[in-house]
Amino acid sequence: MRLMLERRPEQSRTMTVGSPLIAVAITVAAAGIVFHARGLDPFHALYVYFVEPVMSVWSLEELVVKTAPLVLIGVGLAVCFRANLWNIGAEGQLTAGAITGAAIPILAPEWQSPFALPLMLLAGIAGGAAWAAVPAFLRNRFGVNEILTSLMLVYVAQYLLDWLVxxxxxxxxGxxxxESASFEGWHVLPTLGDGRVHLGAALAVVAVVVLFVFMSRTLKGFEIRVSGEAPRAGGFGGFSRPRTVWFCFALSGGLAGLAGICEAAGPIGQLQPxxxxxxxxxAIIVAFLGRLNPIVVLLAGVVLGISYLGGEAAQVELGISDKTAQVFQGTLLFLILACDTLIRYRIRVGRRDDAASAQA
Amino acid sequence: MTGLEAILMTIIAAATPLLLAAIGELVAERSGVLNLGVEGMMIMGAIGGFAAAYVSGSAMLGVAAAVGAGVGMSLLFAFLTQTLVSNQVATGLALTLFGLGLSGLIGEAFTGLPGVKLPPVHVPGLSDLPLVGPVLFGQDVIVYASVALTALVAWVLARTRIGLVIRATGGNHHSAHALGYNVIAVRYACIAFGGATAGLAGGYLSLAYTPQWIENMTAGRGWIALALVVFSTWAPRRVAVGAYLFGTVWIMGLYVQGVGIDIAPQLLASLPYLITIAALVALSGNRLLTKVNTPACLGQPFVPDR
Known part of the structure; x- marks a missing residue:
């Protein structure tokens, strides 16, 4: 008995849609088994974890609050990964954006003007993009691997924030x-309606739509896809790889920075360590679950948002650690990657000779 | 113990986990596999080692558990990337995210508990020598193992048939396959070796370096180890040099603060990451060296066409 892969003549469309669904289903099933092993009623626990978060207005609002940054960052990363560029330092770019954006209310609290908030958001985007520009520059200029540099800068950004506050x-x-002073007046992100949902959610939807049109309908979007899938062909087509690197890092870093300042000026309302x-x-998981497609990323963001909320709910109601959320998220990414094999390959279980004769 | 001895001891302590994790990753990369999950395997080694030692009271059992946890994690990675041909970069990231989450969950029960410290093994006679005695012959088993494993890997890769097969697999998997070697099996073995040393590195952190469990206690060391492999241009000797250099700079930073020079602790804490970036940039001055030594099939998936 052995597992064997047989290459499909072309990628399976069914599996392109099916694989993330299978992955989510197996993750939920695995979660049920874990709950059962901990002596809980698995169905009740799963209900608390995955269903309850979407059953009340309050928690739906909270879900949007959690989903907004995931989607903002996730769509940027999706573009980056499409180009086969591995920006894994979005957490640092988020932090950098929060710092640069928050500089305005912290350094000039008395400057209350309708222009303050847009300027804060722009500063956040600039900060995130600048932080992401470092790995882009080092890759283009010195050929340094962007995975390692972008990740290292996460720690640096977090220590910088820690030092500042x-x-x-x-x-x-205080x-x-x-903690920094709380932001006030024009320095606070307006909420949509009376609840906790803030402008960041609207910005996330705008980013999704813009990037969807951009990736599927513009030459630049095409350039990015070619640059990722067939860099040599892109080179012959006159597409500049360094320019793609700059663009993708600035875009994903900028969106992460925007998410950062939206968090600081929205739900948090100040800077904290x-x-x-x-x-x-x-958001890396969001991008993969979202098939690197901006529209699907939006849905994937909701799924991962539920996992955060479910973790909190499970801690309160079931007395199990909210760290289970992180474990489920990691499991989910594993399963997505495993199930993606089904897009390109058929899996045969059997002995070597069986497969050979089946082919003949 | 004199001041100099203390400094040298702390440098070795800082370098050992980096050396261990890097030497295992080097073997995996020489066979053509890029495993970005070092951080995840390391942190699982740390919690696995701590938990086993705490429950059993035996530090050596902890060491074994750390290795086991690392191997277990690495086999998960191997199954996905080798058997299911998933993307190695993404799968490595998944391994890290998963490991950080799972270790945090398991570790909740062990936070704040006193750990079991791995005792130093004294070499009779030699340990009493001035300076070199305690530094070279008063360490614990994991430190000795790190040095022995580095020498072993250097020898195996350069001088033995097994090493040749590993290098062939990483250099050109189609040729290795055509010659009758089982590319997938070789890579499974190399990934598992990388998992074992990464787990051991994590065990060193929670059993010897700071014998307790702290969430995320690897603090990016797995990533630094990955950078060390690149920095060494895939040569075991240079991995060792790099790890000790790194440990030296790290510890010097702490001593600078100790003698009263006023530096923000956050700047000192971010120094290792900045140095890593600087080292990668410095290395790029010699692109040829990198190009010649990079395993040609690094990160490339391989599916045998029967």
Whole structure:
């Protein structure tokens, strides 16, 4: 008995759609088994984890709050991964964007003007893009692997934020807590309606639509896809690989920075030592679950958003750690990658000779 | 113990996990596999080692569990990338995310508990020598193992038939396959070796370096180890040099703070990551060296056409 792969003549369309669904289904089943092993009623636990978060207005709003940054970052990463560029430092770019965006309310709290918020968002985008420009520059100029540099810069950004909120940017009236002063007035992201859903959610949807049109309908989008799938062909077509590197990193970094300042000026309302529960890393899973397609990324963002909310709900209601969320997220990415094999290959189980004779 | 001895001891302690994780990843990469999951295997080694040692009370059992956890994680990676031909970069990332999550979950029960420290093994006579005694002959088994494994890998890769097969697999998997070698099996073995040393590196952190469990205690060391492999241009000797250099700079930073020079602790903490980037840039001055030594099939999937 052995597993054997048989290359399909062409990629399976059914499996392109089916593989992420299978992956989600197996993850949920695995979660049920884990809950059962912990002595919980698996169906009740699964209900608490995956269904309850979408059953009330309050939690639906919370879901949107969690999904917005995941989608903002995820669509940018999807474009990057399409170009076969591995920006895995979105968490750092998010942090950098939060810092540069928050500089305005922290350094000039008395400057209250309708222009303040747009400027903060732009500063956030610029900060994230600048942070991502470092790996892009090092790759283009020195040929340094972008995976390692972008990841290293995550730690640097987090320590920079830590230093700022404990040092120069600490709220002087904050009883020595490591936090900046709370943002006020024009420095706060407006909410949509009365709840907690803020402008970031709308920005995420705009980013999805724009990038969908961009990737499927423009020459630049085509250039990025060719550059990723067939770099040599792209070169013959006159597409510049370094330019693609710059573009993809600036785009994904900028969106991560936007997500960062939206978090700081939205749900958090100030700078704290930690401003993200790993959105930048989870967004990698969002991009893959979303087939690197902006529209599908939106759906994938909701799925991963549920996993965050479910983790919190499970902690409160079932008394199990919210760290299960991270485990399920990791499992999900594994399963997506495993199931993607089905797109290109048929799996045969049998002995060597069986397969050979079946082919003949 | 004199001041200099203490400094040298801490340098070796800082370098050992990097050396271990890097030497295993080097073997995997020489066989053509890029496993970005080093951080995930390492952190699972750390929690596996800590948990086993805490429950059993035996540090050596902890070491064995650390290795086992690393191998287990690496086989997951091997199954996906070799048997199911998934994308190696993405799968490595998945391994890291999964490992960080799972270790955090398992580790909740062990946070704040006193660990079991791996005792140093003294070599009779030699340990009493001044300076070199405690530094070279008063370490624990994992430190000795890291040096022995590095020498072993250097020898096997350069001088033995097994090494030749590994290098052939990484250099041109089609030729290796045509010669009758089982490319997938070779890669499985090399990935598992990488998992074993990464697990051991994690075990060193939670059993010797700081004998306790702290969430995310690997703090990016797995990624730095990956950078070390590139930095060494896939040569075991240079991995060792790189790891100790790195340990030296790391510890020097701490001593600078110790003698009263006023530096923000956050800047010191981010130094290793900045140095890693600087080292990768410095290396790029010699692109030829990198180009010649990079295993030609690194990261390329291989499907035998029966």
């Amino acid at each position: 404990r040092g120069p940017w600490r709220d002087p009236h 009883y020595n807590f490591p 930690i401003i993200s529960p790993g959105y930048g890393f989870t």
